[in-house]
Amino acid sequence: MKLRTRLTLWYGGAFFAAGAVLVAVVYLIVRDRVTANMPVSGDSVESLVQARAQLGMTDEQLTALIDTVIQRQQAANDATLQAVLFGSIVALVVVGLLAVVFGSLMAGRVLRPIDAITATARRVADRSLHERIDLDGPNDELKRLADTFDGMLARLDRAFEGQRRFVANASHELKTPLAINRTLLEVAAAEPDAGHRVRDLAANLLAVNERHERLIDGLLTLAGSEQAPVDPVRVDLADIAAHVAAQFADEASEAEVAVEVANAPGVVVGDAALLERLVANLVANGIRHNHPGGTLAITTGTVERRGRIAVSNTGPVVAAYEVDALFQPFRRGEGRDRVESVRGIGLGLSIVDSIARVHHGALTAVPNRDGGLTITVEFP
Structure with missing residues (x-):
């Protein structure tokens, strides 16, 4: 009652x-x-x-x-x-x-x-933490409760604002030296008198530098995706899926993964950039954790007035008890935890989960019988 x-x-x-x-x-x-x-x-x-x-x-x-x-x-x-x-x-x-x-x-x-x-x-x-209750009335139990809640909101607002400033400053401070390192390595490798060993070392260092840049971008996206969309708009998941599939066509071809797209209208309300990142991470995960000759199926539509996207891929067999751990930061399949990988930085599915939550979406992941995963996200 x-x-x-x-x-x-x-x-x-x-x-x-x-x-x-x-x-x-x-x-x-x-x-x-x-x-x-x-x-x-x-x-x-x-x-x-x-x-x-x-x-x-x-x-x-x-x-x-x-x-x-x-x-x-x-x-x-x-x-x-x-x-x-x-x-x-x-x-x-x-x-x-x-x-x-x-x-x-x-x-x-x-x-x-x-x-x-x-x-x-x-x-x-x-929306945000700037709003307050400001309850009027005598200093009774409810007034004290409202004032306590306002104080808690003020502290949370300061904490989140400090976090946003820290992320912005840290991203600038971290990206600048990486960009300088990349430029210096590219210049050194392009020198006419650079030897074979120098060029190989520069190539390896550029790969490490690129991986660190991806890591920083992933952390920034993960931090930003924890905030609700400021200006939500109507977005069709079918358009996003078609655009992302075209973006990853070359990578799928190199990995010998066949991409199958079955798009039906699935209109949702949210941040278009974050939703595109969600679909891109699902597609990238399905391609990179696949095997030559495998398939990747992207399906969009509407189920009971809820926009829906499902990405299913072949690949290594995933145990059911390992599925939840895949959505934690820096966790990957095949028993690896916090280990660098040429196929990713371990934040892709964490970002997917974060974006789905701020859009009030329902995310489910089910292992396929022959290997791979089927990840489904439904949005109101």
């Missing part, structure tokens, strides 16, 4: 319990007073003995008359008690229902600040 429903039920139950106790107490008091005021047959006879001559009645007739009066009074008292009890119960039910309605309204009013906190948290999670 919702908290508002539980509070209403608790309030209504407490009111009905208190009302039932009140009805019982009133009933017992009325019954006691009515019983105490009832005449007793023998005492009445003694009090009226002196008047029997005036009434012209014998003792037996007078006693019978008094008993009849007492019986009728008792019946009238019983009817009165029943009427009091029935009326009290009806009033309790009517007022109790009104109290339940009133309790629901009061619970909604009391919980309104919590709804404001929840709405702000949802907006912050979807």
Whole structure:
């Protein structure tokens, strides 16, 4: 049950319990007073003995008359008690229902600040950390909760802003020396008097330099993909898949991997650059972790109003228990962990998972029976 429903039920139950106790107490008091005021047959006879001559009645007739009066009074008292009890119960039910309605309204009013906190948290999670609740009112529990939440948002905002500045500065500081190294190596290798060994060494160092550049680019993309899209637009996954497949056509041909594309419209809302990176990483992963003569199938479409892309490739057999580890940074298949590889830097699927999460997508990866993976991402 919702908290508002539980509070209403608790309030209504407490009111009905208190009302039932009140009805019982009133009933017992009325019954006691009515019983105490009832005449007793023998005492009445003694009090009226002196008047029997005036009434012209014998003792037996007078006693019978008094008993009849007492019986009728008792019946009238019983009817009165029943009427009091029935009326009290009806009033309790009517007022109790009104109290339940009133309790629901009061619970909604009391919980309104919590709804404001929840709405702000949802907006912050979807966009940025700059928004605050700024709840007005007395310094009660809800005001202190809202102020604490605002303080937490302020600290998170400063932390994320510091992280963004650090990533931007680190990327500049790291890319600049790498670019200088690449230029120096290319110049040294192009010298006319450079020997064979110098050219080989330069080629190896350029490969290492390029790998480090890819690593830095991957880390920057991974850090940037943790932020929700600022200006989401409508994007067709079919167009992205066709564009990415054309980009990787030469690499697939060199790896002797046949690329099969089955594109149907799959419109989603998000960051076009991040979605293109997601598809590119899936395709690159499917080509580089494949074998000569293998296949790579790219399928897009719409399933239950959700945009969907699926990339399936042949390749080495992947155990089911290893699938989750493939989406962790610097993890690769075939039992390798944090080891340099000519086929990648171990961030491709981590970036895919991060982009899918910030777009509220559902990512699944299933090992194929004959080897390889089928990775599916569905977007709202």
